[in-house]
Amino acid sequence: MPSASSGPSAPRAREFRTPDASRRSERSRRAILDASMELVGEVGYNKLTIEAVAARAGVGKQTIYRWWPSKAAVLLDAFTTVVTNAEYEAGIPDTGDLEADLKQVLRATVDEFTDASFEAPYRALAVAGAADEELSKEFLERLMEPGMEVYTRRLRSAQEAGQIAEDIDIGLAVEMLLGPFQQRWLQRTGTLTHEFTDALVELVLRGLAPR
């Protein structure tokens, strides 16, 4: 969910409103977030304007400025809503079979990153973050680090279960799982397929096993 400081997300903070006004407000919020995702995928981050988001969402520009300080804030809320709900809260399944669990979640991530409606806006944001250190900090804190954290938790649980050697640096292991994926994606050094992520999981785990 968007943080209270950057979006009108929490109905409980709006109890003074009538139910109808709250519903309208929530509808506008969703329309703005959806419009920002669509548009950034179409025109890129640099050319995205609050005016265009307002027009696409069918709201006034001031409505957006009342709730968010910048286009970056709108977009980060849009992604946080999508990604948080889909992935972070659930975490990675823990069936006890680490290899199967990692393969499953990485296959789902491949599907997500090969879906243009997700990929185009996410690339626009990642490109903007790579170019701009300030934006990058927010992008990291709100999207990438929580994303990496679910892998850290799953690998740590496997380490506690004795499936990963005690001396392994779990943070580094997560980077070995996600870095090659991110490089193929962002720098287009290879194709994102289930075969790739399956093989990656196997090779990474080979180095983590107790000796």
Add this chain to the structure above:
Amino acid sequence: MPSASSGPSAPRAREFRTPDASRRSERSRRAILDASMELVGEVGYNKLTIEAVAARAGVGKQTIYRWWPSKAAVLLDAFTTVVTNAEYEAGIPDTGDLEADLKQVLRATVDEFTDASFEAPYRALAVAGAADEELSKEFLERLMEPGMEVYTRRLRSAQEAGQIAEDIDIGLAVEMLLGPFQQRWLQRTGTLTHEFTDALVELVLRGLAPR
């Protein structure tokens, strides 16, 4: 060296010129490449103009257009000249100690990527490539793939020497070495230090060893 199709690189193709004209031409070429590297680090890829490169290099705009079709072509030649000479031709040392050799070359790469005069223009080009699929292809072919190829060669030689298990996919192993580095760098998920690359080499090699 720049390819013959995109730059006035090969003196042997210019034998009809007087020696003085060839020297002037080579001086202009170097000035243009240097200016393009400096400027892209200062203003980013999108705001880089041929006019500004010409002004900084002290040549006419038409001199640049005579030799290169676009600013991307100038920049790619600039990087290819710097990076090829420094790294690709030499390859990775092969002392027989794979771990030491990889650590040495990755430490040198950390030093390069923490040097602003290299990092800023390289980031500008990487960001532009992440945003633009066409540019990305050239960036990949002329810079990233040759860079990955030197690792492939070194790992393959270790595999032939029996230091890496026979069933290891060397291409994937290279991605496990370079992906985490590239992610820390481009997406700023961590600091590039010698300690990081040393630990990365150790953990990757742990998974590659014959069993």
